[in-house]
Amino acid sequence: MVRWQRGLWWFLLPSFGLLTVVLLWPLGYAIYLSFFDYYLGSSERTFIGLGNYIELFTEARLWQSFWTTIIIAFGSVGLQFVVGFALALGIYKLKFSARLFTMLLFLPHIVTPVVAALFIKWILVSNFGLLDATLLGLDITPPDWLGDPIWAKISVILADAWIFTPLIMMVLYAALQTLDQSLVGAAQIDGANAWQILRHIIIPALIPAIIFTVSVRLMDAFRFFDTIYVLTGGGPGTATETITMYTYQLGFRMLDIGKASALGVITLVVVAIILLTINKVLTRIYRRGD
Template structure:
């Protein structure tokens, strides 16, 4: 390394210091607490090693919340990606007014999730809510959106999709703007139809953007809290209790900070494994490699 280049590391130190302060130190402290039997407000900490992890992994409630999280995560991200990609393609094909439509479609993402959840809770209120009132007008018996375990999950998925689909749409639309149009023209000259062009030209070219938005959204959904807390509070029962809601219950209701920290570490490992698997799977499917 050239001598003058060694001094460039000094410019890295402020960023690394800030990163260590707001990310690495809290993460390290959470891992440290996960090895202790520690209750919030108590001055005593008893070292228990991996006992918190062992207790959690044998709890039915953990696995129920894990499967609920995975179901909501893949359901909401799946809906968001399909709808967002379709909207991005529609905007890409628009010759005029694309900017106006993109701004209008992006508006739900501007709304704070808590405000959006309060608005949706009012709309889905039983009997007198906007949705139920509209269905009853046409003599259609509405389901119990927030009181039924199945419909509560559906409502949470649709609520998350309504708020965050615009984000996926805008990222993919921006990626489409940088697409080499000569590839599309060449495919059309060779006789490829719209579906073949989409599958074999457009999607492979957008793999980096697709991996990015799916990864970001999966990480977001696994820490999904505000929308669920306002809409259902994890109910009815534990039907919509995700890992984040369970962690909140452990840490701030039961005050078991050691266990809550261990659950946070478990969640981190699960999310990292899922993202790595999806990344490798998409790369293998469309690029024939495991980049």
């Protein structure tokens, strides 16, 4: 390294200091509290080591919330990716009004998730909601969208997909703009059909963008809280209680900060493992395509 370049490290100090204050310090403090039996408002902290972790792993509620999180996260992100990719391809193929359709399709993402959830809840509320009123007017008995355990999960997945599909659509549409048209033209000359072009040219070229969108959305989905809190509150019962909702219940309802901190650390580790696995698989596919 050139001598004058060594001084450039000083320019990293403000960013590193801010990162320490807003991220590393809270994370370290949460890890510290996870080893204690500590309730909010209490002046006593009893060191119990891995006691919180052991207690959590022996609870059926943790595993239920974990699998609920997996179902909702992968269900919503999978639906978002399929619909968002289809919309991005559709807009990419448009010869006119592409900007208008892009703006209209992006509107759901502009709305604050809490406001969007309130709007969706008004549509899905039993008997008096817009959807139920429409179906009853057609002599169709609607299900209990937010009161039935299965339909509540489906409603939460659809709500999250409606809000965040535009984000995936925009990222993939932007990536499509960088597609090398000479490859597409050469494939067409060689007689490749639309499916072969999509599978062997377009999708491999979009793998970096796909890795980015899937990673970002999965991280958000595992922290899924506001929409579920507004729509179902984790109910009926614990049917839509995700890990984040369970952490909220432990920390702010039961005031068990030690246990809530342990669950936060567990969530961080699980999400990191899942993201690293997905990134490794997609990267291997991308390199194999090269």
